[in-house]
Amino acid sequence: MEGSGLHPGTDGMTIEHAKELKVHDFERSQRHQRILTAVADFPLDGNEYYVGLYYTALNIGTPSQKYFVQVDTGSDLLWINCKPCSKCPRESNLKIPLNIYDPQETSTVKNVSCLSSDCKTLATISASSCIDKSCYYGFGYGDGSTTMGYLVEDVLTLATVVSNNTVKNATADIVFGCGFNQTGTSLTSSDRAVDGILGFGRQVLSVVSQLADNDVTTNEFAHCLQGDTGHGGLFVVGDVQEPGLVYTPMLANEFHYNVNLQKIAVGDVTLNIDSSVFASSNDGSGGTIFDSGTTMALFVDKAYFAFYNQLLSVIDVPYITIEDVTCFEYSSRDLTGVFPPVTLIFEGAEMYLKPENYLYRQQVTTSSQWCLAWSPSSSSRLDLSILGDIVLKNKLVVYDNNNGQIGWMDFDCQSVVKVSNGSGSQEVSPNLVNISSGSSHSFAVGLQVFTTFFALASLTYLL
Template sequence: MGPLFPAGILIAVVVFHATVVLSSFPATLHLERGVPASHKLKLSQLKERDRVRHSRMLQSSGGGVVDFPVQGTFDPFLVGLYYTRLQLGSPPRDFYVQIDTGSDVLWVSCSSCNGCPVSSGLHIPLNFFDPGSSPTASLISCSDQRCSLGLQSSDSVCAAQNNQCGYTFQYGDGSGTSGYYVSDLLHFDTILGGSVMNNSSAPIVFGCSTLQTGDLTKPDRAVDGIFGFGQQDMSVISQLASQGITPRVFSHCLKGDDSGGGILVLGEIVEPNIVYTPLVPAQPHYNLNLQSIYVNGQTLAIDPSVFATSSNQGTIIDSGTTLAYLTEAAYDPFISAITSTVSPSVSPYLSKGNQCYLTSSRFIF
């Protein structure tokens, strides 16, 4: 849901966990069953074994790791977004929020929201946060130092009549939301040293939405709010890091098949062999130095200056944007290369300004 600047293509990373043993050859590997065939375990026991195994992958050198479930897919014909479930308030209530690396703030629909959807085509229950029903909730005043954190991204506004710290967000697709900031408990499970610590919580500041417009109001893919994973101090990542709960880093893996899902943790995945690319420093978003584009093994003849990063250009990794966007100088040769590569049985055509390809079974954008 971040600004629709030219963006690179998001690539799902499949993570494998392997143990390598070095010895002289020939070598014999002895495999043993974790659970003997003669033994039977309850489903709850098997799930707990898998949970512990998963936790070993999520070790981090600084602080604990908070693991969130991931639902949704990249496919705009199915869902077209990735979302997770959070627990906020006292007692904890579930909220389903879109995962968005293109914005900074977590916000959810508030009990007094105007235009907020009340049902979702994603078959998830929608909730409204009510600060008055949570004894651990408190409003953020304009004089509160935490209100100034929102000024980093120029979204904080102050209502003089009630000294209440508010916000207004406008997203690249034209949708928007406004509301006020509250502080309450975020509940989570922390993985630390291979052990799962249940029922952890920490106070965080997040938005309580009282108005939504545009696509945010549509019930077909409605969620309770947006989970911003940006770099500013108001992000949940920064807030938990400042309390020493997690490191100021997150790991996000998007599954690219129809089953969707993936990995989302506050912390590092340190064991698997992962290829890294540096982020461009001093940028408001997660910018990369895109150097070239390959189609069918051939490098496209695109001037590298097209991908140069500045205050309003470059390649932004934005999990809240369903599609990849390219500048015209890169888009035209990219589409031409794809068109010349696809099978002759595929017919290219334009639909609402988008290059599409007609096959016997479905449309491919």
């Protein structure tokens, strides 16, 4: 992973470089023997309702340092704030300690050469260039924020479940972004600030793909995002064995976790929406993706307005619309019988949604309202449907890259989940690993609601 191995000006590999590669391969083989087919547990905190994101903690480098990163299935690259960075936030109102990665302070960091396969892969998901023999990248996100940096390789310390709720540390080398130039409020402000973004997409450079390619874990993971007034949940890499999961195929040859959404039903009424409305186009537009980096949800305009009009026709509650957000004058927390359930009909499976999966509660002076958390995609200048945290919360969602499918079921996110390590099933509990020894789990941000999503890694900019 240190480049081509060609000595400058020759057509062969030097003896010294050959020896380095043999040592590297031996060390990797020993590591694989230790953690082959491991079940990796990542601590999870956050909330779609009060915080607007879910985050985990990663331990990187030697000596190991802790970094808090947003969990994002809508992008691929892991990147963390890195020196020198003048605009990186130094504190967070999430009450978590922030940390800036310093390549000079870790003994196991390696440069990723411009000639490496990782750098060539980067060019398929990001703007990239070669500067001083280092592989630079540039990402733009859907909220207008951007990040720029260069690739490095360092050691990730994993918490692996070796028996039911028994954890053992293991290590794996991963390639990630050293992000030294961030722009945009979401990446530079102390408001809900974290140390970076953990891309868990389906492309080669995502962490889950790297772990699988290195025979550390299987290429399958699951999350259960506890929502509403709770927080945290479960985020685990492994073969989930829970009965009751239903699956829909991932669409082939797509960059994201694209699925085939076919219909939407409001109550007992299936909306008159042609399935072609949800289809992906050759230019990358259209389609439906699962994205934990998006707080709310977006639907292509024809589908959204069919849903919106049908919803208003069956709800006998006064409402107001301000700045394209519709809120209902209803203060009770019990939505049963007042707001209908919604069903998303996919190829081969259906997802049943409660009103809390398309509404959020908003405090207004001395009372409260319930407001629509779904928006037309044109409001974010996009032409695709995105299922964010508001839809995915309180469900066990499985991303099975091995078999090209996504599964889900309603689930108590504080319950144990059965995960196979290849030789037997393990029970993994939520927060089996403490996300922070000093975390009080008391968020200081108050009620936060977002009508646009956080990250969409396909939006890139040129360096």
